[in-house]
Amino acid sequence: MTSSVPQAPALLSRAGLRDVARRAGVSTATVSRVLNGSAAVRDDKRRAVQRACDELGYVLNAAARTLSSRRSMTIGAVVPTLATETFSRPLAAFQQTVHKAGYTLLVASFGFDEQVELKEVQTLLEHGVDALMVVGRTHDPKMWQLIERKRIPCVQAWTQDQERPSVGFDNVAVSRRMVEHLLDLGHRRFAMLVNEPHFNDRVGDRVIGTRARLAEAGLEIPAHWFMETTLSLEHGIAAMQHLMRGPERPSAVICANDLLAFGALLAARTLGVRVPEDVSVVGFNDFDYARHLSPPLTTTRVELEEIGANAGAYLLEALAGKPPKGPIEVTTELVVRGSSGPAPGFYG
Amino acid sequence: MTSSVPQAPALLSRAGLRDVARRAGVSTATVSRVLNGSAAVRDDKRRAVQRACDELGYVLNAAARTLSSRRSMTIGAVVPTLATETFSRPLAAFQQTVHKAGYTLLVASFGFDEQVELKEVQTLLEHGVDALMVVGRTHDPKMWQLIERKRIPCVQAWTQDQERPSVGFDNVAVSRRMVEHLLDLGHRRFAMLVNEPHFNDRVGDRVIGTRARLAEAGLEIPAHWFMETTLSLEHGIAAMQHLMRGPERPSAVICANDLLAFGALLAARTLGVRVPEDVSVVGFNDFDYARHLSPPLTTTRVELEEIGANAGAYLLEALAGKPPKGPIEVTTELVVRGSSGPAPGFYG
DNA sequence: AGGGCCGATGTAACCGGTTTCATCACAGCG
DNA sequence: CGCTGTGATGAAACCGGTTACATCGGCCCT
Incomplete structure (x- = not known):
């Protein structure tokens, strides 16, 4: 076995606080104080410590620090x-x-x-x-x-x-506000297009707010007009196609996300459904592209x-x-x- | 001082490995073995340890583990x-x-x-x-x-x-391929629209690849048609507007990102520039929306x-x-x- | 000059795990 | 029956920092 050849510790960044302390001619406590700025240290020692750190390529061990300092x-x-x-x-x-x-x-x-x-x-x-x-x-x-x-x-x-x-x-309040906007425009037949999963409380609250405000107006969303789907452009398109192909159409489609609304607009165009003349579509988030879609998307702006x-x-x-x-x-x-x-x- | 009232350690999740060991009637080594499955432990002891963990609400301390195990x-x-x-x-x-x-x-x-x-x-x-x-x-x-x-x-x-x-x-190769596609279509006047910053090596390589292939065809991108901009829809729009307003127009605009290309298409529409009749626009990434833009975007699909x-x-x-x-x-x-x-x- | 204080520094305990190594019980075997 | 090998177990060192506390030297004050 030739493994007894000693290795300079610095080569592997194995240098620890004690090595630094030894090299700087101070105690580990002082090194620690320099590293943390936690207490006064004489200027010459401070510099000696910093130099020793550089020379040894010292890298702190956060696990040890966490263990002893509890943060x-x-x-x-x-x-x-x-x-x-x-x-x-x-x-x-x-x-x-x-x-x-x-x-x-x-x-x-x-x-x-x-x-x-x-x-x-x-x-x-x-x-x-x-x-x-x-x-x-x-x-x-x-x-x-x-x-x-x-x-x-x-x-x-x-x-x-x-x-x-x-x-x-307040997701409830925000969605009530959107419903009010649509009610003001005379809408009575609402569909909703939300991203999965339903137990997501943000979307869940928006559903609650929407339904609550509609209920106050004596309205509700028919089960077959309430669509829950994966959050993606493709799924938004598919859902809107489904909505527009039924025997009756909603006059307003409330999407829980601009991405779904984007899809809805694309689907409408493909199907020859005019927005907003035939159906209104609204989104949520005001992503960058919302204002540039055709037509530009009505939505709720959120400062993410x-x-x-x-x-x-x-x-x-x-x-x-x-x-x-x-x-x-x-x-x-x-x-x-x-x-x-x-x-x-x-x-x- | 009434602070001498003793606290059950369990209440604060202060329970450590030693507490678990004591309660289970084993050594800390055995507890550690159970926790790591690192060595055989008799079944009854294993269960005793697990029960003790549950009862004490034991939460492992990763800092200590990291320190001693070095991982x-x-x-x-x-x-x-x-x-x-x-x-x-x-x-x-x-x-x-x-x-x-x-x-x-x-x-x-x-x-x-x-x-x-x-x-x-x-x-x-x-x-x-x-x-x-x-x-x-x-x-x-x-x-x-x-x-x-x-x-x-x-x-x-x-x-x-x-x-x-x-x-x-290989960003270089990928962008060469795109240039070839455009050369095949007869394009000779190229503009490029890249996102900052230039020292970003991915985008940098695409610029290199683009320029190299163009050079082989005896072409280059004029300085005023090489635009570097923040990665956003708005900036894509602005850059394209700038390109289209010059006295001469490129016939192809190569964008380093679909988002910029999206913006370019929007700007073209606003300005009444027809794509691809007047100018071709290509992107990079094949984001979900690329296929749904109008016209659908030619791009390079990347499996992110x-x-x-x-x-x-x-x-x-x-x-x-x-x-x-x-x-x-x-x-x-x-x-x-x-x-x-x-x-x-x-x-x- | 002596006492008290203060600021800088060092010593060593400690954080809470893992792991080496010794020990021990027990089964198998001669 | 005694010896040996094997697998389970425990004691204690160790990982590398932080920090409580002791110490020490110097300064100020009376």
Whole structure:
């Protein structure tokens, strides 16, 4: 065996705090203080430490730091999926916000499965996240048990909730407003086109708000005009085709997402259905393309970035010990464009 | 002081491995074995341990585990931004792939700033990621130093590279193919519309490929027809307007992204420029909407999910000790649709 | 000059797991 | 019956930081 040849530790970045301390001629405590700026250190020693770090190529070990200091400087986010704008854009803003405060983001996605969500939250807690962002306000109660045991701040984004911190808007109110707009235009025959899954509380609330406002006007959405479909352009097209091919047609199609509305407009064009003369189509989110569709899409504008940024800011405040706020509202606005018009035969 | 009231440790999830061991009547080593399935444990003890975990609400401490086992079961990803489909969709696939193997994803984004990228990689390494995915193949050399010191596998996604592991396609070759398609249609006056920033190597390679193929045909892109702009619909529109308002017009506009091409088509319609009769427009990516634009967009289809999934699979293999492969290619395909046609006055 | 204080520094315990190695019980075998 | 090999188990070192606490030297004040 020739394995007894000694290796210079620096070569492998095996250098630890103790190596740095030795090289700088100080104690590990002092090195730690320099690294954290946590206490006063004489200037010459500070520089000696910094030089030693450079020379050794010292890389901190966050696991050790987390273990001993009980803070990981990571923040977790659990989202249904990263693959759609609705979540990726706010998440990007969230990441930037917490990053400015020195936090690293841990991400998990759960594909709209509540049990997977629970599992992911557990994993993030095991990894010692200092705070957590989750989506929506319906979760397995065990999730809250876990979080409360860890006593870390947690914010629910994309929603409003009275019981626990939240950042979002009132999906019920927002959809009522849209229905009112359509009622004002004389519409009485409504269809709704929502993305799966139904137990998604954001979409669920919008359905509730829509139905509630319709009920107040003595109206309802017939079962065969309520369509639940995968969130994609193709599925939006297919659903609209289905709606337009029935013996009777709705005069207004309320889509839970601009992407579905985009599909609906495409389908209408293909079928020779005029928008808004024959049927009005409205969306949700005001994605970039909404104003450029033909006709331009009536929709509800949501400041997606604001959701992530505010959620991040809230958690940072909570970590700094500030008292929890009530629900934080983000901007929404009804944007009326060309895709919604008077119901056929209506002269308001 | 009344603070001497003892607290049951279970209430705060303060239960540690030792508490579990004590309650189950075994040693910490045995508990660890049960938790990891790392060695045989008699069945009755195993059950006792599991029960103790449940009863105490035991939550593992990943920092401690990482520290002592030297593996964190996390994988890092450093992307320019989470906010665009190009990165978020593959990242979602990446996350799912590594998650199946028990890994948690740590994400950092660097906003196309190489120095920030370096910083982020360092942070992820500090956090002890077991493997790393980066985007593209141009990085600060220090980044590789850091990674090599840690001796962890690292894959470059969205690109092909001969020196280090990569998952992607040859941007040069792909753009040459597109140019050939347009040359075949008789085009001679080319404009290019690319998203910032230019030092982005994926887009950079496409520019190189485009220019190279044009040069072979004795052509080039005039400086004022080479436009670099932010990746957004609005900017695509603005750039196309600018191109179409000049004294002379290109007969083909090559966009580095479908989103810009979408904008270009919108601008053309507004200006009364016919596509493809007056000008051909081509994109890149084949996003869902590409086939539904009017006219349908000629573009290069890229399997974005494949990038993330393959990158994840590669890293998992590397972690399992399999030998590194050469560059892994992902599928691309030239998709000819209605937005490209013969150059004006060309009868091929 | 002596006492008190304060700021800089070092010593060593500690965070909560994993893992090496020794030990032990027991089955199989001569 | 005693010896040996095997598989299960436990004791304790260890991972690499942070931090409570002790210490020390110097300054100010009376």
